[in-house]
Amino acid sequence: SGGGGAVWYGLFGMATQASGAAADETVGLANMTSLVWQIVGIVLVIGTIWIGFRSWRQRIDHKPSRSETLAAIVLSATLAGGFWGAFAWWQNLSYAFPWPLPGLAAHMLAVAGWSFALASALALRCSYPTHLRLVHLMLWVYLAPLTLAILILHLDRFDFAREVTVTFFIIVVLLLVASTIALVTLPRSDPVAGAPPGTIASWALRLIGGVAGLWAVVLFVKPDGPWPLIWPWPGDALTTRLIASMFLAISVGALAALPSQWLARTVFWTTVTYGAGVVIAGFAHVMTAKPSPMGYAVVTPPVSYMVVWGALGIVAALALVASQHAGVEGLGRRAKEG
Template identity: 35%
Template sequence: MSVADMAAIWFFAGAALLLAALALGYLRWWRSLADLSRAARVTLILTTVGGLIGAVFWWQDMPASFAWDLPPLASRMLGAAATAFGIAGLFVLERPTQARGRLHALVSAIYLIPLAVAAIALHLDRFDLAAPISWGFFAAVGVLSISAVVALSADRGGAPRSLVFAGQSAWLLVAGTLLALWGLALFLAPATAFPLVFNWPADALTSRLIAAMLLTVAAAFLVARGDAPLVPQALLLGAVYGLGVVIAIVPNMLRGLPWPPLYLAAFAVLGIVSAGFLLAGRARAG
């Protein structure tokens, strides 16, 4: 059996699993999300279920599990991003409010839309348009981008904002600003030969994929800084992604392969501090 045949089998098996999981997600959560618009519900369920299922494949760097070939470390970092989206999405699904649904739609749009525009405008040659996974990628990104934008335009109301604790506010501001600057630099100049910050200068599309998640976490932090009920959602996204990236780097360290020390340090701080504030907030509330 050829590699292309195996890739097609994995694609259709993954698609079937995703559809089954989406059906279960619809039955489990749709009615409980009545305060959210239909577009917000679609975005939330699709990104949560899709992220958790995709993470299984990307953490293992399974062949042809993504629309273009990723370096193993980048594939695991994508798995970390998908896991973070999935777990943060579960948090919102179990504790839904309009504001949380809107934040989830916002971070989904920030992650997907710039990446989609860059992929089509600058990197279309990286996609095998004869492969089902390529069309699956563009279909999923297109549907989710549209649903996220519609959700943002529909869900404009919500409860009044409440104050955030000073320590949390400072962390969200500092970390969000630094991540935004790093993400913008990486997205706009992905081929810069500075390995500490630009880990794949020869692979601009993969660099932009990583940059998209930096911008996503930055947006979550900066928006949540103005509304206390959004803080746990943002901190959870940052904690899971930060610790996930650390776990993604460990195999390279154990195998004697190159690994990015700044990424390890920065994401360890992101994960540990975000988790600390998250646990401290739960202790205050409980």
């Protein structure tokens, strides 16, 4: 499940990268053994998880509940898996994903991983649980519809004799359970979560939520349409729904962030990262892809994806600047009143 991603994100990316490196002689340095690769992968994942969780623990000024602690641990794992695993997804390594991906989709999956890693890092830097809940909501929205579609429509695409397939489903289940617990137990609002975003930021959130959500629904409901501008993977409904999952996660995150300027900033940063990443992925696709039976008859840039997500990234960046100015002005007014 990708787009950022995906997102069994917790441990999937680096776990499969470490275990699969021995099977692919083209990866890494030729003189490194599989044991060395596994040790490197474990150290990177555990180290990143530890840094993320410790950063969160040092910033909170209250005794966290068990559900809050669990939510922070899961997002620390999401940070680690999303960030490090994305390097394997970007290279489209065969052992890093449970079904073959066209090159553009692999790049966009990696971008989703990095975007979720950033969102998780931002949530872990905040001291209130509503921020954790926001990213868990995005994780749940990313995974739940895709998992349901897989179970009903796409199980024939999976080879359960492969380690990566079994790992995929185990981590999907774990993340869905953890995210569901977070959504049920963590508070929806927090008195210290910040004021509502300003007018520009609010409209930006609605625009991002509307455009990304509409596109996600179209791709999910009709994954094989007639126009390559919207459907670049004809005949591959599972991959189309994988990409749509990230669109839907950002859309729901944007709408859920409307009550708080701090939540809005996390969504804006995630959108900037994903938007810029999609543009870069499009250029990388043109430079590296080759026509193939499972990929593309002719390699062309995904213009509509690059334009729309590039524009949404710019909108998010402008909203970030506007919200930053509004925050500074608000602090100045409160200082004068004090």
